[in-house]
Amino acid sequence: MLKELVKHLFPRLVREGDLRKTYTFCLGGLAFTSLLVLTVTGLLLLFYYSPAPQTAHASIQFLESDVWGGAYLRSLHRLSSHALLVLLALHTLRVILTGAFLHPKKMNWIVGCSLLFLAIFAAYTGYLLPMDQLAYWATQTGMELLRALPLGDALRALLVPDDVGGPLSLLRFYALHVVIVPAVMFVLTMLHFFVIRRQKGLLPYL
């Protein structure tokens, strides 16, 4: 049964032109791979991270110094997050340059843009979690930038109810980073792939 399931994940037919590497450069596929690496490493990091201001930084130091492979996993999580953002930016650029956001693929353009913003938001919420100086001040400045937006103060009150560095704020960033944003991203990713399958592969604009 498992074999059948895996078989159905892949399309029955693929047009040869869709496999042309110089058209997509497989950027979306590479971004998805980064997302999978992030999921696996992130799940493992959950076993050691403690989402409270007093213990967060110590828990990461413990992970880095006393856990076999801990520093490697954390580096991998960080590097794949960089990779995801770079690949998504390039993927977006490719879609723009090949005109793949046009009519029949409008839906996937909107889903894709949402995924891009969610990925940036996931990176931003993850940035605070180590609770070191860089994390603290980067989040502080980001939250200050948010106030420039309409309804920015309300958004800020939702994200950091007791100011950057407070226990409630850290817990909120943690919840967003490990559950809410990844869950939405996963659903939207599946939708993104489903739309491609429904349209029987890529539509060659160029």
Add this chain to the structure above:
Amino acid sequence: MAEAPRSRRATLQALILSLLGGAALWRFLTPRAGAGASARGTVSLAEADVPPEGALVLPQQRVAVIREGGDFLAFDLTCTHLGCTVKVTELGFSCPCHGSRFGRGGEVLKGPAPRALERLALARRDGIIRVTRA
């Protein structure tokens, strides 16, 4: 593909439900103030703790009290650019985040900060200074 048009009643129901749900979620996610550390309130310190022609810095409260001759000035150390805590230097204040510089009177010497540092109200009585933050 013809879809049945959404009825007015269903639309209104969905609208009301999502407004109620949104309001409930908003109340749930914005607890009463005072749950965490707040930068508001009054700070008290002894005049003798402020060195002559120098400054006493309270980084936790983000307050600095500067003595110039017989005068005392209190400043909010929150940078007017993006809210980092500025450092007190010999010449005034400097922000470690994006390099803004302020003079000893809090005025902007170098951007990106758009405004001078906020002066805080200060009351002196019997050698005790009380700095109030609104």
